[in-house]
Amino acid sequence: MKEEAIWQVAVLDDHPLIGKAIQYRLAQEPLLQLAGTFSQRQQLMAFLQRNPLDVLVLDYMLGDGDLDGLQMVKQLRMRYPNLRILVSSSVEKPAIVQLLLKAGVHGFVGKSEDQEVLINALHQVCRNKRFLTADMLLEMDKFSESDREMHEYLLPREMGDDLTLLLRELSPREIEVIRCYLDGLSITQIAGKYARSRKTISGQKQTALRKLGLRSDLELFKYKEYFSGLVQHH
Incomplete structure (x- = not known):
């Protein structure tokens, strides 16, 4: 000592x-x-x-x-x-x-x-x-x-808390759209399911991606399991 x-x-x-x-x-x-x-x-x-x-x-x-x-x-x-x-x-x-x-x-x-x-x-x-x-x-x-998007730097495991916070920024309809999209439905199918226009659904999907700090469908699907789990519990 x-x-x-x-x-x-x-x-x-x-x-x-x-x-x-x-x-x-x-x-x-x-x-x-x-x-x-x-x-x-x-x-x-x-x-x-x-x-x-x-x-x-x-x-x-x-x-x-x-x-x-x-x-x-x-x-x-x-x-x-x-x-x-x-x-x-x-x-x-x-x-x-x-x-x-x-x-x-x-x-x-x-x-x-x-x-x-x-x-x-x-x-x-x-x-x-x-x-x-x-x-x-x-x-x-x-x-x-x-002011780069945080997703460029964070791996899914490191993002836990922050993704949960980001998901809170999404409206219920945006969450519905992301959930359906991750389940494999196309924009047209989601529009039919919720009786909304294709343009509305597409806009909601783009807004959701922006709020989540993702720039493409590819990035969304890269974290598919991760997002699915969070969206289901939301």
């Missing part, structure tokens, strides 16, 4: 080597104490109930059976509002970072970065400063300027 340690740091990453590497590097940092490394959310939650922690280094993409990063962040922020969260991820996309910052993380470091960047980030976050690399800030500026 380093007696002069000020900040308690924990790592949640399902890749054991990441935890080991951070453990080795933090041993050389007098102001940072590694309180624990965890590969599963349950282990971390059990630890947090009994131990004080200043900063959590969180991998955005945990194993398939675990919560995605966004949900995890929201849960942690609710239960431990004083805990600072630094996300470390191989998914280095401005849209993801934007969502994470909105959810309350204090910094983001891509896994392609040198380990010293992570150490620097930890020091900044411990001092209650937000940390993003200059490259990421530039990417986010470009992303905001062009």
